[in-house]
Amino acid sequence: EKTENYLHTARKKNGTLLFVLIDSENSAGQSASSLAKEAEKNGASAILIGGSSATDQLTMTETVSSIKKAVKIPVILFPGNVTGVVPGADAILFSSLLNSDNPYFISQAQALGAPSVLRFGLEPLPTAYIIIGEGTTVWHVGSVRTIPFDKPGLAVMYALSAQFMGMRFVYLEAGSGAKSNVQPEMIAAVRKLFKGFLIVGGGIRSPETAKEVAKAGADAIVIGTFIEKGGSFKTISDIVKTIQSVRK
Numbered sequence: 001e002k003t004e005n006y007l008h009t010a011r012k013k014n015g016t017l018l019f020v021l022i023d024s025e026n027s028a029g030q031s032a033s034s035l036a037k038e039a040e041k042n043g044a045s046a047i048l049i050g051g052s053s054a055t056d057q058l059t060m061t062e063t064v065s066s067i068k069k070a071v072k073i074p075v076i077l078f079p080g081n082v083t084g085v086v087p088g089a090d091a092i093l094f095s096s097l098l099n100s101d102n103p104y105f106i107s108q109a110q111a112l113g114a115p116s117v118l119r120f121g122l123e124p125l126p127t128a129y130i131i132i133g134e135g136t137t138v139w140h141v142g143s144v145r146t147i148p149f150d151k152p153g154l155a156v157m158y159a160l161s162a163q164f165m166g167m168r169f170v171y172l173e174a175g176s177g178a179k180s181n182v183q184p185e186m187i188a189a190v191r192k193l194f195k196g197f198l199i200v201g202g203g204i205r206s207p208e209t210a211k212e213v214a215k216a217g218a219d220a221i222v223i224g225t226f227i228e229k230g231g232s233f234k235t236i237s238d239i240v241k242t243i244q245s246v247r248k
């Protein structure tokens with residue numbers, strides 16, 4: 001439980017954390033390891049490696065290994081499918097896409113991937129992955145029965161069920177590159193009842209938005225597209241300062 005303990009300790013000490021998502025296929029010119037290094041330097045608390053596209057496992061394994069060498073913060077797999085389970089990382093968001101209509105994404109992919117998680121010695125972080133909104137890649141690929149942005153009560157129902165099933169992480173996901181981020185009202189409603197570690201991502205690209213999300217009760221926010229598109233690390237550093245100042 002090394003990574004899970006680290007996250008809780010960091011959360012208590014620093015306020016809301018920033019996780020930077022790196023997709024080995026999509027980084028704008030810069031190598032994944034130099035992006036990870038910059039992210040760490042500017043205050044990120046963990047690197048997530050994943051993507052919903054069909055990343056090949058060899059590239060993925062190489063990316064994990066180069067990032068592991070470059071940073072001290074935990075490297076956590078964020079797989080979009082069984083192919084996202086590779087050796088060398090510290091932990092894995094072992095996720096069930098709770099509001100999918102396809103049982104493959106709720107329990108079958110998990111069963112197929114579990115033996116590799118064990119074999120590679122990855123620390124599983126039991127995560128309820130809940131998709132909000134529509135039109136994103138994850139919404140399409142995951143056969144999602146979506147939760148509209150303005151229905152916080154539905155997100156609460158899923159988060160509660162996750163808690164009752166023993167999942168210690170909830171990830172409210174608007175989707176990579178989403179036009180709109182998950183709204184503060186929904187985050188606050190989930191925060192009120194969910195006792196575990198709350199991750200929020202999708203469409204966050206400014207300190208102002210990050211602040212709202214943190215204020216509403218996120219334990220960690222995830223930023224991917226902004227960095228992939230070459231966004232400045234000065235902004236990342238501002239985001240970290242902002243979210244850490246919100247709640248202690």
Ligand code: 1GP
Binds near residue numbers: 177200202203223225
């Ligand atoms: C996607 O929540 C993450 O899975 C990050 O979203 O790429 O929009 O930052 P963005």
